[in-house]
Amino acid sequence: MEGVNGKRVGHLFENISSFVRQCIFSVLNVGPVPSHIAFIMDGNRRYSKKQNLLDGDGHRAGFSALINMLKYCYELGVKYTTVYAFSIDNFKRRPGEVASLMKLMQEKIDELTQEESIVNRLGIRIYFQGNLKLLSDCVRSAAERAMVKTSGNSRAVLSICVAYTSTDEIVHAVQESCEEIWDDIRKREVNNAEGNFVGLKENGKDENEHRVGLTDVDRHLYMSVCPDPDIIIRTSGATRLSNFLLWQSAHCLLYSPTALWPEIGLRHLIRVILDFQRNYLYLKAKKKES
């Protein structure tokens, strides 16, 4: 009986908080809403220590916080969210810790794409961004399955950066851009009857078109599937980007609440949206200038 009553109280509480959230979001929607918010989920181990939890439980609590945050963002009308889930540098952690983080990752990826998950209910398409070759076969397959399973969702996009660093992303994009230009040049090679190279066929392009430019690199970045972030939120009070979205963050707003990632909540989102709205015209002008 107590269980039934407990469930009813839980539902009632959920309904009331959902109603209050809708009211707050309708007010925020009077102003501009960012189209892309990215998160550096810092402080999961510290949360575990602070709460005397077992190793790994901080990251589990972090995943629940992520689900709530995604729900709030998409309810508010934010179309793109990105999370820094595992950096290339994180592979240098103790092997036991890396293994348990990878196990959690695989479990949560599968959970995310179940029929009734928030991802399917809200029509979210998932992308995994990073050097996926560095992942174990099991985690990479789970990531690939999730991308295929959600490829029909089109209301919002979640990019999960794993085995990611921004410098690796930039190097990859520059290499791909050079390859593309090389391919183009190879197609224009003219050889004589002996098979020796004698020159290039004219294609009406000038010399500069054979140099890697900003737009080439832009096109080949892993993150080219979404616009640059308007806001990056890094929890636990740290104000470093730690090799996350360096190319894409030239004009974005940074927010570093002191809360550890599992403690992040609606109040932090409201605070940063108000800050974004206060700075909107300035940020827009800066983007235009660049």
Ligand SMILES: CC(C)=CCC/C(C)=C/CC/C(C)=C/COP(=O)(O)OP(=O)(O)O
């Ligand atoms: C499928 C999916 C998106 C899963 C995500 C699960 C999750 C919450 C991953 C966070 C990983 C991570 C290394 C966070 C940084 O906190 P930390 O471990 O560095 O903690 P600290 O800052 O206290 O040292």
